[in-house]
Amino acid sequence: MLELLDESVLSIDSMTLYEEADNAGRSLMFRGKACRTQALDALAVQDCTLIFVCEPALDAETVSTLESQTTAIVIDLYPQHYSETPVLVLPAINGDVLASIDAGRIIGVPGSATITAALALAPLHHAYQILKLNLTVLCAASEYGRKGVEALAAETARLLNGRDVEADCFERQIAFNLIPNVGDVQPSGYTSLEEQVLSQLPQLLGDEDLELDVSAVRVPVFYGDMVVAQAETRQSLELDNIQLLMDQAAGVRFDQAAKKPASLVDDVIGEETVLVNRIRPDFSGESGFGLQALSDDLSRGSALAALEIALALQGQG
Numbered sequence: 577m578l579e580l581l582d583e584s585v586l587s588i589d590s591m592t593l594y595e596e597a598d599n600a601g602r603s604l605m606f607r608g609k610a611c612r613t614q615a616l617d618a619l620a621v622q623d624c625t626l627i628f629v630c631e632p633a634l635d636a637e638t639v640s641t642l643e644s645q646t647t648a649i650v651i652d653l654y655p656q657h658y659s660e661t662p663v664l665v666l667p668a669i670n671g672d673v674l675a676s677i678d679a680g681r682i683i684g685v686p687g688s689a690t691i692t693a694a695l696a697l698a699p700l701h702h703a704y705q706i707l708k709l710n711l712t713v714l715c716a717a718s719e720y721g722r723k724g725v726e727a728l729a730a731e732t733a734r735l736l737n738g739r740d741v742e743a744d745c746f747e748r749q750i751a752f753n754l755i756p757n758v759g760d761v762q763p764s765g766y767t768s769l770e771e772q773v774l775s776q777l778p779q780l781l782g783d784e785d786l787e788l789d790v791s792a793v794r795v796p797v798f799y800g801d802m803v804v805a806q807a808e809t810r811q812s813l814e815l816d817n818i819q820l821l822m823d824q825a826a827g828v829r830f831d832q833a834a835k836k837p838a839s840l841v842d843d844v845i846g847e848e849t850v851l852v853n854r855i856r857p858d859f860s861g862e863s864g865f866g867l868q869a870l871s872d873d874l875s876r877g878s879a880l881a882a883l884e885i886a887l888a889l890q891g892q893g
Contacts, residue, residue: 580879594619626886694777708807711788711803769792804866
C-alpha cells in the first residue's frame with residue numbers, strides 16, 4: 577500500500593504511519609523523505625482527512641476510534657473490522673456511490689478474490705442478469721501475505737533437496753499440494769474467505785437476490801488468483817456481442833479469438849487488469865455461461881482498489 581501511494585499522483589500534504597507497538601519506531605521512506613512509524617495505540621485522527629487501514633487485526637479501542645471520528649474518510653482493506661458492514665466500493669463497478677461519502681464515513685475495500693470475480697462478472701450480469709452462480713476460487717500462497725510466499729519457497733526448496741517439510745504456515749504442506757481450505761472454517765462450514773466472497777460479491781453486483789455458492793482452494797503458486805464461474809442467467813448468452821461487451825467494461829481484458837491458452841505467469845502477473853478467459857454458453861443449452869478469470873492479487877488487489885477510491889475522492893480517478 578505504501579509503495580502504491582508513494583508512486584501515485586494522490587495529493588498528500590502530510591502522512592503519519594502507525595503500526596503495532598512492537599514494530600513502532602521504524603523509519604520508512606515516502607516520496608523521498610524518512611517517516612518514522614508510531615504506535616497504533618497513539619492513533620490521532622483529529623487532523624486527518626483520509627485514513628487507510630491496512631492491518632487485518634485491530635483492537636476494539638482502535639475500531640471504536642475509527643467508527644466515532646468525524647473528520648476523515650476511512651478506507652479499510654479489512655471491512656470485517658466493524659459490527660455494521662461499511663459501504664463496499666470498487667470504483668470500476670460502483671464508484672458513483674463515492675459522491676455521497678462524507679467525512680466520518682468508512683469505506684470497505686473488497687478482497688482480491690471478490691475483485692477478480694466482480695470485474696469479470698459485472699458486464700455479463702448487467703447484460704444477461706445472473707440468477708445463480710457457482711464459484712471456485714483458486715488462491716496462491718500470497719493470499720496469506722509474505723509469510724505464505726516464504727513458506728512455499730522454503731518447502732519447495734526442502735523437497736527438491738530430498739528433505740522433509742515442516743509445515744506451519746498453512747498447517748499442511750503447500751508445496752506440490754492442494755489444500756481445500758483458504759482461511760479458517762467457520763460455524764457455517766464455509767471458510768473465512770468463502771464467507772467473504774459470499775458477502776461481498778452480491779453487494780458489488782448490486783443484487784442481494786443472487787443465489788451464490790463459493791468454494792476456495794489453496795494452490796502451490798506464489799502469486800495470483802483464479803476464479804472459475806458457472807452461471808445461470810435470465811437471458812441467453814449472445815456470443816456475437818461478448819467481445820464488444822467486455823471491451824467496454826473497465827478493468828478487464830478478453831480476447832475471444834485467442835489462439836493460446838491463458839497463462840497466469842505470462843499474461844497476468846504484473847498486470848492491473850483481470851484476464852477473462854473462455855466465456856462459453858452453458859453446455860446443457862439452458863441460459864447460462866462458464867468462464868475463468870485470472871488476476872495478480874498484488875497488482876490488481878485490495879491495495880490498488882484502495883488507491884483508486886482515494887483518487888476518485890480527490891477527483892483524480
